[in-house]
Amino acid sequence: MKIITRATAIKNLKKYIGKDLRKLALQFKITTYETGKQNKGWKGLILERLAGLQNNISKAPNGLSYELKSVSFRYVKDKLVPKETMAITMINPQELKDQEFFKSHVWAKLKSIVFCAVMWHGKNSDNAEILKVTSLDFLETDEVIKEIKADYDFIRNKLIKKGFNALTGKDGKWIQARTKGTGGINPNTNKRRPITRAYYARKALVAKIFEDSK
DNA sequence: CCATGATCATTA
DNA sequence: TAATGATCATGG
Numbered sequence: 039m040k041i042i043t044r045a046t047a048i049k050n051l052k053k054y055i056g057k058d059l060r061k062l063a064l065q066f067k068i069t070t071y072e073t074g075k076q077n078k079g080w081k082g083l084i085l086e087r088l089a090g091l092q093n094n095i096s097k098a099p100n101g102l103s104y105e106l107k108s109v110s111f112r113y114v115k116d117k118l119v120p121k122e123t124m125a126i127t128m129i130n131p132q133e134l135k136d137q138e139f140f141k142s143h144v145w146a147k148l149k150s151i152v153f154c155a156v157m158w159h160g161k162n163s164d165n166a167e168i169l170k171v172t173s174l175d176f177l178e179t180d181e182v183i184k185e186i187k188a189d190y191d192f193i194r195n196k197l198i199k200k201g202f203n204a205l206t207g208k209d210g211k212w213i214q215a216r217t218k219g220t221g222g223i224n225p226n227t228n229k230r231r232p233i234t235r236a237y238y239a240r241k242a243l244v245a246k247i248f249e250d251s252k
Numbered sequence: 253c254c255a256t257g258a259t260c261a262t263t264a
Numbered sequence: 265t266a267a268t269g270a271t272c273a274t275g276g
Contacts, residue, residue: 068274069274076259077257077258077273078258078259079256079257079258079259079274080258080273081257081259083274086257106257107257122258122259124258125257125258158259206269207268214268216268216269216270217270217271218269219255219271220253220254220272221270222270222271233269233270241266241267
């Protein structure tokens with residue numbers, strides 16, 4: 039199997055800038071919303087394939103890999119801004135307690151993410167084009183890293199002192215601990231599924247990443 | 253079953 | 265519009 043480095047992935051993805059992602063999804067046999075259901079993750083899945091990945095890299099087994107993320111952009115008063123925050127990775131309460139920022143899973147991921155800006159065309163995202171592809175390398179020496187670490191430490195302290203349930207999406211300046219999970223009711227038990235959380239990059243951070251990459 | 257892809261819904 | 269919390273389809 040071919041090894042796709044991050045640089046290669048970026049190069050591969052850049053070839054698709056301006057392309058209609060929905061058509062590509064059809065080619066790759068990725069379900070979008072055409073079955074009558076909505077697959078919110080289809081853009082991410084197609085991007086993984088466009089990058090040249092043979093299979094899903096869902097959970098990076100170690101820090102040697104990289105992540106692929108897409109972010110929706112839209113126009114607000116003629117300016118292109120991120121529409122939403124971006125999920126980084128799941129929070130593992132045990133790991134969060136034990137690891138400091140620079141040894142954490144979040145940091146390992148954050149610094150290896152390949153960002154893809156994708157145009158958003160309204161609810162259900164029936165089509166999309168790649169706007170831009172970039173990575174986070176340039177930020178490694180930047181001030182924001184310190185502030186992101188501060189956010190991590192804040193969330194970590196809160197977890198240790200007040201527990202997992204005390205966490206909220208309000209925490210953090212650049213990153214936050216939003217809920218994320220399958221949601222709904224478990225049909226087997228008829229009970230609410232347990233709440234899980236993930237790190238999210240706030241819009242300000244996403245915007246910064248793309249501004250700085252010009 | 254549940255983590256992962258990320259967007260949708262609701263409220264102010 | 266922005267922010268936060270909730271949710272869904274998919275694949276292993």
